[in-house]
Amino acid sequence: MNLKQLEYFIAVAELLSFTKAAKKCYISQTAITLQIQSLEKRLGVSLFIRDKHHVELTAAGKVYLNEARAILIRAEEAAKLARTASEGVTGELSVGFIRGYEQSRFSETLRTFREAYPNISLHLIRDNMSALYHHLEDNSCDIVLNLSLAAQGYENMTHRFLKRFPLMAVLYPGHPLSGHNHLSYQDLAQEDFIIMQPHGRATDEAEEVLLCYNRGGFIPHIISRDREVQTVLLEVSAGFGIAILPEYAVRYYYNARNLIILPLLRSDGTPEEVDFEIIWKTENSNPSIEKLLQWMETHDYTE
Known part of the structure; x- marks a missing residue:
């Protein structure tokens, strides 16, 4: 044969x-x-x-x-x-990604990339959205996978759209809205929010605040901030408040007995989504960047 x-x-x-x-x-x-x-x-x-x-x-x-x-x-x-x-491709590549994205299939992309390019050493940086842009600016990171909400104001960056992820409302069992099949931003205007932001950041820099204001027309009442998805979900399950997270961050929690995860929809019934992108400093000449970009284009593990 x-x-x-x-x-x-x-x-x-x-x-x-x-x-x-x-x-x-x-x-x-x-x-x-x-x-x-x-x-x-x-x-x-x-x-x-x-x-x-x-x-x-x-x-x-x-x-x-x-x-x-x-x-x-x-x-x-x-x-x-x-x-x-x-x-014989060799080199080093520092890859940043937003907190929560480790719940996606990004690990499969990294694994297969390392198999294809065993001589490129990968270094991973996990941080919040704005911090990732700072890592690019000070050259401590070559390329990042990030939400595109805070792209404005950062010059000399090249952006490449990767995917749109649905946004999900995360509630505790027994919440008055937990019996719905889906929710809108307007439904959440009076809720207490738990958000994924480090302490000390200005409220108007929080991604969740920008989303609530731009899409729901309100400033959320924030009662707690945390850097980790798991802690946010723990606080939600304990009844402290609610959270809004991209689908990739909660995909493994749909069957959790202590959480209710509902899609957020617009008034026309289409999903509320957030853009996800790959960003790198335009002047960065590291050849390994292009290798990773090419790999991600042909190996779709972003689901």
Whole structure:
């Protein structure tokens, strides 16, 4: 068995025609027939039921089709990794990300990137939204993954849109609004808020304040601030107040008995969302930045 035989088998299986498959693969019908026969002999099973007018997959062929596709995909991925390793790309890359984003599939992006570029040393910085921009300004961070709310006022930065995440209202069981299927910002105008901000920050710099004011028309009553998602959720579950968090920060808590997580919707029924982006200092010439950008474009682990 070789990869070409798998390609020929998949072509015949998808087209259900040896003639069409031969044309697609640029070989003769006799050659593709012999290759399939060789594959069947190697496997010890018949992959096709065929006569002069009809071709169809056997039960074994249907199972093998899925496996053959997976083998070809894995072989191509292995070839890409080998080519990447042969490039000898080396360097260091400091990557910042907003608190809570560790709950997303970002770890899969980092893991596969390190496999592809084993000679690039990654350093991770986890911080709040505004602090990440400061890390870029003072060159302590090469690239950050961040909400785009506070992008204004920071010059010489290059921004690349990554994804939009839905915003979720997090309530404690028994809250008067906990029986709803969804909420709006206006529904929360009178609530006590627990927000993810370090102590000492001005209220008008808080991301949640900007969102509440821009989308709900009110300044939230903040009763507690904390830097960690887990502590915010603990305080919500204890009935201290409510929180608004991006979906990636709460995706593993939907089945928690002590939390109610509801989507926030606009008046037209569409989700309230927040933009997520990749930012780096325009003058930063670290070649590893482009490698990570290219990797994230082709390996979507941002869900």
